[in-house]
Amino acid sequence: MARSLESQVAQAVEAWLRWLPRWQPATHRGRSAPCRRCFGSPVLSAAGVGSDVPHGVQHGLSTRIKTIVDHAVSDYTARNLPMLQAELDQQSERNRARSYRPGEDLAPEYEGLPLDPDPLPGAPFLFTIEGMATEADAEVPSLPPLSAEAKAALRQEVGLADEYANLVGREICSLLLGHRLRIQAAIVEYVEPQVEAMLAELTESLDTPFGPDGFFADPGR
Template identity: 50%
Template sequence: MADSIEGRVRTGVDAFLRWLPRWEVGTSRARTRVCRLCLGSPVATAAGFDHDVPHAVQHALLSRMRQIVDEAVDEYTARNLPMVARELSKGEAQEPTGYRPEQGLPPEFQGLPLDPEPDPEQPFLFTLEELATEDQREAQARAGAPDPEPTVFTEEAKKALSTELELADDHARQVGTAVCLALVEHRQRIADAIDRLVEPQIDELLAELSKALENPRSR
């Protein structure tokens, strides 16, 4: 598992570093709620982020790392935990996942790959936004259908499901630890990119704010 996780983390960091030059401090959206993904995250610590790194920048990397954990747990669940896999498939049938354009966030911010540049000689069939729109239509159609009958568990089945859930949680913790250890190896690359691309924007913003406070406009 370690080798696979290390490769996925490297790929995720590479994608983050390709995205970072396009980030601009002026485009960051204010949050009205605490981000549960980023607040107190050990992944943020492993990446070397401190309180001075803007949330949008942290979130872009942490989203990619969370996707690695989710995918690894999904793979483990599909192979080894049939009861949990069956219950998850029921929930996924009712609730679409993936890129949601109505949220106003670009796909790369959520750790998703970008659409390729259009090629007149090799057109692609649909874009991410078009695919997400089709998913929404299917979800609306499913909403009008009757809900599936709930599964009735025997006491023995409940215990078996509980055991599988504990195994899934344990595997998620193992993968999360492996992600953090792998991410530490890329801390210097991340720090160099932050110093080069993010810090100057923050310094410029603070300088403009300081200048405005020192020379307020007369009312």
């Protein structure tokens, strides 16, 4: 498993490094809620991506790493957890029956993000992408109910899958330590200049009580 994960992590980092030069700061309003995938992520911490790095940059890397964990857990589940696998197969079949699936087949930079922006106060949306997806989901029949014994067995298998996901995640974090310098160098080269340019532009656009020499300007002059 170690060699396979090492190769996958290296490929994910390379893909992120190829994408990073195309990153540009978002021009739309930010969201008030933090991203549950990136906020406090041990993966980003291991990669040396600090909380001050723009979220779009963080998300592009964390999503690529999450895909590795998901695939590893999927393989483990298929081999060892038959009840959970059967439940996932039924859910996948149900998802394929939906007529509208806007959250699928997105680029890593957008996967897992909210489908709609936050509405402006007092100006709600007439319709939302998430709302249409919910309506399409409601048209598909629900999965058959499980017995109490089946639920207990399923919870046990879910726990085993979670333990394996944590094991894979810890291994990936140790592998990311070997990529920290390249990741941080890329952020310095491609991200920080854009952030500094934005801050400089913001500073120039704000009214300031200071004169060109740094002292308070005299309004009577």
